[in-house]
Amino acid sequence: MYHGQIASKRPSNPTQMYQQPPRLLIVHIALPSWADVCSNLCEALQNFFSLACSLMGPSRIPLFSLYIVQNQHECILPFVQVKGNFARLQACISELRILQREGCFRPQGISLQLAIEDGLQQFKQYSRHVSTGAALTYSSLEITVLTSQPGKEVIKQLEEGLKDTDLVRIRKLQVVEITKGVLECINSASPVEEPSNEESSILATDIDLQTIDSDIVSMEIFFKAWLHNSGTDREHVHLLLPSRSISNISRTRDDSMCLKCDLQERLLSPSLLPGTADGSLRMDDPKGDFSTLYQMVSQSSASCYKLRVIKALKSSGVCESLTYGLPFILRPTSCWRLEWDELETNQQHFHALCHSLLKREWLLLAKGEPLNREHKLREPASTFYVILPSHSPTLLVKAVATRELMLPSPFPLLPEDMPAESLKAVESMLDDLELESTYNPLQVWSHLYSHLSSTFANPHGRFHPSSKSRAVRKAEPLQINRVRATVAPLHMTPAPGRAPKMPAASKASSEVFFQSRMEEKEEEEAEEEYPSGP
Secondary structure, three states: OOOOOOOOOOOOOHHHOOOOOOEEEEEEOOOOOHHHHHHHHHHHHHHHHHHHOOOOOOOOOOEEEEEEEOOOEEEEEEEEEOOOOHHHHHHHHHHHHHHHHOOOOOOOOOHHHHHHHHHHHHHHHHHHOOOHHHHHHOOOEEEEEEEOOOHHHHHHHHHHHOOOOOOOOEEEEEEEEEEOHHHOOOOOOOOOOOOOOOOOOOOOOOOEEEEEEOOHHHHHHHHHHHHOOOOOOOOOEEEEEEOOOOOHHHEOOOOEEEEEEEEEEOOOOHHHOOOOOOOOOOOOOOOOOOOHHHHHHHHOOOOOEEEEEEEEEEHHHOOHHHEEEEEEEEEEOOOOOOOHHHHHHHHHHHHHHHHHHHHHOEEEEEEEEOOOOOOOOOOOOOOEEEEEEOOOOOEEEEEEOOHHHOOOOOOOOOOOOOOHHHHHHHHHHHHOOOOOOOOOHHHOOOOHHHHHHHHHHOOOOOOOOOOHHHHHHHHHHHHHOOOOOOOOOOOOOOOOOOOOOOOHHHHOOHHHHHHHHHHHHHHHHHHHHOOOOO
């Protein structure tokens, strides 16, 4: 999180609570083993964008751009809207795959700095030429540097190179170091922890440092974090607990302890993706089967959604058949508008609640308070939730059935005495099964990525009307020729006594931006005039 030069935060639109900022990914190449890293990286990007482009509802990643830093920096993909652009993103990934046959690269020390400055320049140029309403959404940019070099060294290099650069439009700058896997033989002195404040004092800012393994799953998980809501303009949920003796810092008007929380998805709703489950889900509904809780939080603008705890339950006292919808996670808020003392106290109370519930083996039953009454004489319907503690520390929230939703289930109790022959047959069958202590979803896959990728090319698909031929025609130029920057890139600093040499992307100019925008507009108009889908 930037301090000082960071862009000022603005209140987010509550109806887009899970929208992320535009993303700039810079791939920093420096190792002979790039071919192995590239293969896994491209596969992870392909899988991720098959999801990101398929999700219905508001786009969670509005813009994306990709740079590569080899002997010099180069823009592989200018800023494009992610939703509806899978063909172009796929062509960009194909472009990235080619690099593994181009040998070993040793980036110049200034190349990474120039890639950041060039990407920031293109982002500003793009923001100036979009509509006024969209420009507010694109007020700040998040930059991720994916590097195979020691992370701390890269951070020091960026601090020195960017100290005179205006970073007001950068919301977050992150360095991600690839470790282990094919890189584990490389002696890296960079630890996992982030640099201290003393080491990141040149920019008066924090540059995040993270390490990930070079395997596909680890990279895929990293990119999926971009789908999470990272907004800190306000807290999402107020968890109200009855209390007779609480501190003033967390007191509400009705003498309840108020824990201010952020809401996070546990998993993606299958109803937001085409062709999942048995195909019976309504794919034209942008909300799908989204949990009532998430909808209520998204619609709450004047005040935060409130969950009022009404009683405690034994952990074994709730039947799983009574819960429904998607599970969600509550965690202490990181809202930047709150004072540090309040944030710290709120977090301590939250952790204490998790600890106490685990110790007592309790769950909480909470009632969602309506945001407003439609009619003064009519009692609004309420949704109830069970809240489960975790060692994380977080709280898991699941909607629970009420009397009105219950259907009769006249099932007798399981008989104690079973026929010996049937019992022996079943026991023998169960003994043949492989036993796992826990369920690991990372080891179970449903071929969803390949299905989603093929959906974009399906001329009869319900989800995307673009025909296969049009997608191929759009992708072919990108696969043959490098995508150039949409604005004139920054000059490389020449060595003493040598004439200045422009990077490969220097042929582009700002005119290319307008030409690109006109081509996209023509394609959109052609799509509307000659729709290929049903």
